[in-house]
Amino acid sequence: VTEEPAATVDATGRLCPLPVIELARVIAGVRVGSVVELLADDPAAAADVAAWCRMRDQELVTAEPTADPPRYLVRRLR
Amino acid sequence: VSGYFDAATAAPLHPAARAALEVALEDGWADPDRSYREGRRARLLLDGSREAIAAVLGARPDEVTFTPSGTVAAHLAVLGALAARRQRPRRVVTSAVEHSSVLAAVAAGTDETTTVGVDALGSVDAEAYAAELGAGATLACLQSANHEVGTLQPVAEVLAAGRERGVPVLVDAAASLGRTAPPPDWDLLVASARKWGGPPGVGVLGIRTGVRWRSPGPEDAHESGRAAGVVPLPLVLAAAAALEAADAERSSETARLRDLTERIRTRLPELVPDVEVLGHPTSRLPHLVAFSCLYVAGEALAVELDREGFSVSSGSSCSASSLTPSHVLVAMGALTHGNVRVSLHRDVTEADVDRFLAVLPGIVDELRRTAGAESL
Numbered sequence: 001v002t003e004e005p006a007a008t009v010d011a012t013g014r015l016c017p018l019p020v021i022e023l024a025r026v027i028a029g030v031r032v033g034s035v036v037e038l039l040a041d042d043p044a045a046a047a048d049v050a051a052w053c054r055m056r057d058q059e060l061v062t063a064e065p066t067a068d069p070p071r072y073l074v075r076r077l078r
Numbered sequence: 079v080s081g082y083f084d085a086a087t088a089a090p091l092h093p094a095a096r097a098a099l100e101v102a103l104e105d106g107w108a109d110p111d112r113s114y115r116e117g118r119r120a121r122l123l124l125d126g127s128r129e130a131i132a133a134v135l136g137a138r139p140d141e142v143t144f145t146p147s148g149t150v151a152a153h154l155a156v157l158g159a160l161a162a163r164r165q166r167p168r169r170v171v172t173s174a175v176e177h178s179s180v181l182a183a184v185a186a187g188t189d190e191t192t193t194v195g196v197d198a199l200g201s202v203d204a205e206a207y208a209a210e211l212g213a214g215a216t217l218a219c220l221q222s223a224n225h226e227v228g229t230l231q232p233v234a235e236v237l238a239a240g241r242e243r244g245v246p247v248l249v250d251a252a253a254s255l256g257r258t259a260p261p262p263d264w265d266l267l268v269a270s271a272r273k274w275g276g277p278p279g280v281g282v283l284g285i286r287t288g289v290r291w292r293s294p295g296p297e298d299a300h301e302s303g304r305a306a307g308v309v310p311l312p313l314v315l316a317a318a319a320a321l322e323a324a325d326a327e328r329s330s331e332t333a334r335l336r337d338l339t340e341r342i343r344t345r346l347p348e349l350v351p352d353v354e355v356l357g358h359p360t361s362r363l364p365h366l367v368a369f370s371c372l373y374v375a376g377e378a379l380a381v382e383l384d385r386e387g388f389s390v391s392s393g394s395s396c397s398a399s400s401l402t403p404s405h406v407l408v409a410m411g412a413l414t415h416g417n418v419r420v421s422l423h424r425d426v427t428e429a430d431v432d433r434f435l436a437v438l439p440g441i442v443d444e445l446r447r448t449a450g451a452e453s454l
Contacts, residue, residue, distance in 0.1 A: 016395060016403070017373050017415040017449070024373070024454040044395050044403040044414045051413040055352065055372060 003061070005073065006034035012069045016044040020052045027058065027076050035061060038072040045070060080430055081387040085273070086225060086253060086366055086421035091320070092275030098319035099277065102312035109308060111299070124311055127318035134325050135260055135267065135284055143283040143304040144314050148252045148270025149179040151281035154305060155248050155266045156183035157294035158285075159217045168216040171245075173202045173231065174409035180219050180250055180268070181405075187294075188216070199358045200224050200410050204232035208239035218247045222261045225253040226393050226406040226419055227357030228339075228366035234262050246289050255282075256324035257332070257363055265289045274324045275423070276317030279310055327424070335422050336364040338431045342420060343367055349439045356412055365423065368393070370407070371416035371442050373451035379418055382441045388434055393417040416442075 009026045011019035019040035027036045038049065046065035049072045053060040061073040082090060091099075102123060108116035110124045125139070132139045145151040160168050169190040172181060184191055192215070194207045202220065211218055218240050223230045233249050240247035248266040256274030261267065267284030271277060283305065285291045291304075298306035324331075339362075343355050352372035371379065376394025383390055393404030394417040403414035420434070446452045 015375075017375055017451075020415070021373050021449055021451045021454065024451070028454065042395075043401055047403055047408045047411070047414045050411060051354075051370075052372070054411070055354070055413070 003035050003073070005037035006030040008037040009039065011038060011040040011042070011045075014040070014042060016042050016048055018042075019045050020048050023049065023052065023072075023074060024056070027074060030076055032076050032078060035073050035075045038074060039069045040072065041069050045072070049074065080423075080425040080427075081434070082389045083420045083422060083426070083434070084389050084391050085423035086419065087391055088272040088278060089275045089423045090425055091277060091316070092323050092424070094323035095276055095316035095320035099312055099316040102315040106311040106315055110311060111308075120311055123315055124309060127311075127314045130318040130322050131282060134255075134321050135282075136263070137267075137284055138287065140302070141284055141286055143285065143301045144309045145281035145283050145301075145305045146279060146307070146310075148268060148273070148281040150305070151268045151270070151283040152177065152179040152250065152252075153183040153186075154283050154294065155268050155285075155291075156180060156217065156219065157187050158291040158304075159246060159248065159266060159289075160187040161294045162290035162292040163216055165214070165216055169214065171207070171210045171215050171218040173207070173220055175200055175202070175224050175226075175406045176219055176221055177225055177250055177252065178405070180221075180248070184219065196229075196409050198411055200227045200229035200356070200406065201358055201361070202231045202236075204235035204239075207232070207236050211236075211239050211243045211245045215243075215245045218245050219250065220247065221250040221253060223254040223258065223363045224357070224406060226404060227368045227410070227412075228253075228363035229358040230254075230258070230361045230363070233264075237262060237264065240265065253366075254363060256321055256328070257365055258328075260325075266291070271313070271317035271320065274317075274321050276320040277313045279313045280317040331424055332364040335426075338422055338426065338428060339365060339367040339420070341428075341431060342369075342435065345435050346438075349435060350442050353442075354413055356407075356410070366419065366421040368417065368419040370394075370413040371418070372413060373449060373454060374416035374442055374445045375449075376415055376417045378445055379416060379441065382445065383418070383434075383438070386437045386441070388437075391419045391421075393419065 110120040271280035376392035
């Protein structure tokens, strides 16, 4: 089942920690339970999105670090 | 008093090394391989240095080779161990958090590698590692302690497993030598003098008698054919003096530095919101502590700390100079941005650490405010 993201953050071309900052900013504006799509080609994004989800108790639904552009789906849990 | 907090890259020269260096420049400039009087005098100094370092390592002097750096020692250790074995394929077992010099040498020497992962604290599981030595491994590489987060690794268990299965184990002791008890009965060993208070330009390659090893490069007469080129004797003499001194001071310095890093580990999460202190809380190097600050660029943090008089290193990649984040932090699943490694030494005082803890929260606050991330 592919879920329609409530919002998309295009952080391609931006260096860490900006993709995670943009993700945090946008996810605060969507409803709990919905999903945000993050596009980020910074090589640190794969590690940092997962770490952010762990630190903020959010759910990393899918991570496609080798897609073009690399793509992450994060669900707001709280 | 010192704000230099990067001893894990290069510690300031130990006073004992400085004194030895002066003596060596006077008496140790000649080629120790020549038989005239100046050469003989140099030979005595070189032999004495080798004996001193071997004694700390629990080795025989002829098991110790000097190289131009820890990196060269790591390359020679890996490639020489592989060159000595005809067995194919040549499979090398490493942890995911080895130093890049070890990983680069392994990649250059074989196509077949087995990487053992780590947990969130950066610890290698001894049983998981030992299990990989079963099916015909050629060489195993394990650090005594991690160079970025300080976590100690189970070298004694892995050495025992290697012995049981006939697999030589290379211990990368660069991060720990002079800081913790020397590793036990290693087969191959790598270390770097600048990390224990010796000068840059001296690496140590330990090859235990009976462990197969062949020079991967052209044969050369120096260092029993193990490392090419003449040894920089004054630097080696200084390195040996520094290691002897560090070893003698170890118990008191360990306790003092452990208290200081423990203070950082404890106080930091109270002073700075959203900071993760990394590495094992107890089974760790005494002088090193690393942490990552959410929503902060590691490079910017290091620059601001430098402005306040503190020199630290960062495993972050938030700059054009290093585009990939630290493989150690990635393997641990740690936050890779906003990363700082603090590594202390004998000149750092409690007051230095307290001043560091006093300035850091403001710097992090300001960087978060600039990025618009203060309330995320």
